[in-house]
Amino acid sequence: MTEIELIIDLHANSDRQGPGSKEDTLKALEHINLPTNLPWKVADIGCGSGGQTITLAQNSPAEITAIDLFPIFLNELNDKSRKLGLTENIVPLQASMEDLPFKAAELDLIWSEGAIYNIGFSEGIKLWKEYLKIGGYLAVSEITWLTPSRPVEIEEFWKEEYPEITTASTKISQLEENGYSIQGYFYLPPKSWLDGYYGPMAGRFQAFLDRNNHSDIAQKVVRDSEDEIALYNKYQDYYSYGFYIARREG
Ligand SMILES: C[S@@+](CC[C@H](N)C(=O)[O-])C[C@H]1O[C@@H](n2cnc3c(N)ncnc32)[C@H](O)[C@@H]1O
Known part of the structure; x- marks a missing residue:
């Protein structure tokens, strides 16, 4: 398996593929x-296995x-929505967030948790705006500095991983x-990183290594x-996912 296939394998069969929680989704929804009293036409972009979609x-x-690039996540979401009787409300679609199949001003709401970084925040907010009705909403979570300055080690790590990281005021x-x-704006608390994402992921490391025969690439992925978890534990006061809720104006 390639590295990307292994990363997908590590993240399969989990509730979430990024930091977040039911409480955070509900807080943004407020x-x-x-x-x-009317149905909302919604796209959940980079939905993964659909923790927030449900x-x-x-x-x-x-x-x-519910849109994602990888069918394995969409299949998991479909299984969950079937069990919960939500298949009428959630239609999975394999597509790229760069090339979405919507018409101009078709959507009431675009939701995207921990995924817009794949095309970059500045590109994503421009590209997706066209699909929103005037008065429609965008709700996105995006990696964000919490302080005006921070230690060099973490600054360099994130500048390398995602140069668009900046403060909430800039976003x-x-x-x-x-x-x-x-x-609206708020940032995700440590619980959403540790209990919602890193903790469950670390609990899957051993089984992931075993089923991939402890290959060099699998060990590198772990x-x-x-x-990344160690850096978060050391520097969590300096960054988090910011949740941005914005309305398209005329
Ligand atoms: C960090 S995960 C977040 C998943 C989910 N929203 C969550 O919070 O649990 C990012 C998701 O974006 C998807 N993704 C990556 N590139 C994509 C693209 N170009 N188009 C659509 N989805 C993409 C990945 O497959 C993954 O499910």
Whole structure:
């Protein structure tokens, strides 16, 4: 298996593929001021196995197209929604977030937890805006500095991983400059990283190594993940995922 296939294998059969929690999704949902007596046309972009998709479907009148690049995650989501009787509300779709099959001004809400970084925040907010109705909402979580300065080690790690990392004030300005008004912002607490993501992932390391015969690449995937967890434990006061809820203005 290639490294990317192994990364997908490590993240399969889990509730979430990134930091987050049901509480965070519900908190962001509180800022969506759309009429609740009508169905909402929603895209959940980079949905993974759909932790947040299920919460959205259960707590709003959303009719969701759940989009991901990888069928393994969409199949897991489909199994979950079948068990919960949500297949009418959640339609999985394999597509790239760079090339979405929506018409202009078709959507009431675009949701994307921990995924917009794949095309970059500044590119994503521009590209996706066209699919939103005027007055429609964008809810995205995105890696964000929590302080104006930070230790060199963590600064360099994230600059290498994702050069678009910046502070919330800069992200909010980017949204405003691109025709959105900010409706809410908060950042994910450590529990959403540790209990929601890193803890369960670390619990899968041994089985992942065993089923991949402890190959060199599988060991590298685990080492990289352990390094990322160690950095989070050391520097969690300096960064988190910010959750940005914004409305498309006319
Ligand atoms: C960090 S995970 C977040 C998944 C989920 N939203 C969550 O919070 O648990 C990012 C997701 O984006 C998906 N992804 C990566 N590149 C993509 C692309 N170009 N188009 C659509 N999805 C993509 C990955 O397969 C993965 O499921």
